[in-house]
Amino acid sequence: MSEIATLDLFAGLTGGRPGVDKVIGAAIQQSMRDLNFSYQLGYYPPPGNWDDKFHKLKVTTKRKGLRIQVKTGYYAWKLAAGDRSGDAFTATANAPFDAAEIGLRATVSPDPAHHGEPLVTLRINARDLSLVPEGDRYTDQLRIMTVRFLPSGPIAAGPPIPLDVHFSAAERDRALKDGISVAETIVPGRDESKYRVMVFDRGSNGVGSITIPADQLHVQQ
Numbered sequence: 555m556s557e558i559a560t561l562d563l564f565a566g567l568t569g570g571r572p573g574v575d576k577v578i579g580a581a582i583q584q585s586m587r588d589l590n591f592s593y594q595l596g597y598y599p600p601p602g603n604w605d606d607k608f609h610k611l612k613v614t615t616k617r618k619g620l621r622i623q624v625k626t627g628y629y630a631w632k633l634a635a636g637d638r639s640g641d642a643f644t645a646t647a648n649a650p651f652d653a654a655e656i657g658l659r660a661t662v663s664p665d666p667a668h669h670g671e672p673l674v675t676l677r678i679n680a681r682d683l684s685l686v687p688e689g690d691r692y693t694d695q696l697r698i699m700t701v702r703f704l705p706s707g708p709i710a711a712g713p714p715i716p717l718d719v720h721f722s723a724a725e726r727d728r729a730l731k732d733g734i735s736v737a738e739t740i741v742p743g744r745d746e747s748k749y750r751v752m753v754f755d756r757g758s759n760g761v762g763s764i765t766i767p768a769d770q771l772h773v774q775q
Contacts, residue, residue, distance in 0.1 A: 595624075596684050596758050604630045639697045639714060639754040642761045646752050647701045647708050649763075656682040656753050656762025662770055665739050672771040676736045676751055676764070680729035684757030685721065692721040695756040698736060703748045714754075742771045 657679030665673035
């Protein structure tokens with residue numbers, strides 16, 4: 555398989571834009587423009603579909619002139635409960651860049667309840683989550699994990715923190731507008747260079763992360 559065909563294959567599997575123009579700068583600019591006009595669609599495969607095989611996906615529209623750019627399929631791996639979040643956290647912790655499937659913002663302020671230690675308030679973009687209607691509620695299961703880094707790489711990760719969402723319609727509307735806030739106190743360790751907070755959505759298998767340099771935590775104390 556040629557280099558161009560390989561790149562096109564990965565573009566199709568991940569929802570990217572295939573084509574012969576592989577200029578990196580232009581591709582990054584195009585991807586940023588694409589993010590301004592995107593929607594998240596999802597569905598729940600039946601239990602029998604988790605068969606360790608590749609399943610093709612096809613999305614169509616009756617609207618003329620609309621270009622659809624989606625993943626061409628997914629691998630239905632047979633994994634035990636919790637494995638998907640564990641694998642996602644491991645991959646995200648070791649990635650050179652933050653994951654962007656779930657939008658995150660973070661602010662740091664002194665925590666008066668813990669002697670002014672840095673309090674990190676995480677705001678999760680609810681529009682990137684799979685809030686599933688169940689009766690009169692909207693539910694989702696999130697997992698949050700923080701990993702600490704030395705200049706040489708990650709050294710320790712805290713346990714996954716469950717965040718189970720059960721929103722009323724009004725609460726869902728507020729979350730879509732303002733996001734979902736989660737706060738955690740982080741005590742910087744000696745020689746630690748940065749901290750990465752990761753969020754995994756068990757409904758969509760999406761993951762997001764945000765990296766906070768250690769000096770930002772020290773400055774805010």
